[in-house]
Amino acid sequence: MLYNDALRGLTYDPSLHDDLPAVQAANVDGRHYQVAKADLSTLNIAPHFRGISMAYIGTEDHPHLAGINPKFHFDDLDLDRLINVTIAREWSRADGDPRRGILIMGDKGVGKTQYLRQRLARQGIPSAVISWRPEMDAVDAIYSKTLIGGDVSIEKGVLWQAAEGGYPVVIEEIDVARPAQLVALNEIIDTGTITIPETGEVIHARRGFCVFANCNSSFTEDRHGGFAGTRSQNISVLDRFFKYTxxxxxxxxxAKFVKAxxxxxxxxxxxxxxxxxxxVRKASSPDGSGASVQGSVHRVSLGFSRRNLIDWVDMTRSFAYLEAQHISVPKYALGPIYTNVLPANERASVEHLFDLAFGVTA
Known part of the structure; x- marks a missing residue:
């Protein structure tokens, strides 16, 4: 796992946190890391972004800390600002104030999860990820039960682990949930309070726990009609998030992202x-409009994400030796990243779009 080396030089000085009693309390509550103010400009987050936020010190071996991509380029200033405000609020809010994470909406492939997890990882903040499934119940995210020799054993789930640890949860594809199951999580999202009916145990989440989520729809509706399996969700859940599209x-x-x-x-x-x-993004648009190029409309069934873009550039560099054989390396590298899974007619469309973008003539 790659760790942000800039975090190694940070230390916690109680005298610098007199204005944040929650931070002082967190550093004596038994967690296995410390929390401290950090200047974002020293953490290699974004050249356009300056400010003070929280960093977690000593989480290098934490199982829920995402490995960083040191080349990742943060280029969404509005989202950067909202993430910073959200993290800062969690450590400055009054004890009775509700917790708040961010619901990030947007089309498939724009980089929602990757952007958030890379940002948190740069600050040393672990984030437990739940990929929601249509058949999931709310309890599945909290704990699981196993029968062992006639006794019921309860295993902590992602929400329980993060609540006890004091770090965020990220729910991916939250809009595929059955609405009533998300409503059942309202109390946990709002207050961090988890009750285990089988034992009567009540868990009060440590400071730092909050719930982030992402979805392809607009949460209360699928405007394009192209996101199979999504459901319109209850507005009471939506109200428990800051929203960002x-x-x-x-x-x-x-292009600037690639250059960075x-x-x-x-x-x-x-x-x-x-x-x-x-x-390709236009060709795979959920509304089915396709990409109109030189009088022809091209449509493909599979989108092309920023994750694909990064893999593609990396693969192109790995196959660079093929240039000596007069092979179009970017087109060749596109196969294992994207086109090899497409049906023949869509592959032909994508290769035509490639030729147009890269100036290839017959």
Whole structure:
């Protein structure tokens, strides 16, 4: 696991946290790490972003800490601001104030989960991830029961572990849940209080616990009608989150993202990667409109995400030796990343879009 080396130089000084009694209390409550103020500019988060937030010190071996991608480029200033405010609020709120995480909405592939987890990881903050399934009950996220020799053994689930540990939970695809099951989590999301009916045990989450979530729909409706399995959710759940819609980046922003992660990629190639991704995103639009190029409409069933983009550039670099054999390396690398899973007609469409983006002529 890659760890943010900038965290190693941080220390907790109680005298610098007189204004944050919750931070002082957290550092004597038995958790296996410390919490301290940190200047974001020293944590390699975003060149455009400055400010003070919280960092967790000593979480390098934590099982729920995401490994960082040191090349990852944070380019959504509004989301950066909201994440910072949300984390700061958790450590400054009054004890009776509700906890709040962020619901990040947006089309598949814009990088919702990756952006949030990379941001938290840069600050040393673990985040337990739940990928919600349509058949899940709320209790499945809290604990599980196993019958052993006639006795019932209760195993802590993700929400329980994070509540006791004092760190966030991220619920992926929250909009595929049955609405009543999410409503059953309202008390946990709001107050961090978990009651185990079988034992009567009540768990009060440590400071730092809050719930983040993401979804492809708009939570209360699927405007495109293309996100199979999503459900309109109860407004009472929505009210327990700050809301953010993550838009697909423009081609220019996507090119800057590529350049930031791969400085040795030429400006021209960064623009080509971005242009291709923009065309494929239109071709795979949930509303079925497709990408209209040179009088033809191209449609594909599979989107192309930022995760795919990163893998693609990496794969292109790995196959660079094929250039000597007069092989189009980016097109070749696109196979194992994306096109090999497409039906023949869609593969032909994608390869045509590639030729247009990369200036390939017959």
């Amino acid at each position: 993550m838009e697909a980046p423009t081609d220019d922003a996507q 992660m791969y400085p040795d990629v030429t400006d021209e190639d960064a623009g080509r990667y971005a242009a291709f991704m923009g065309m």
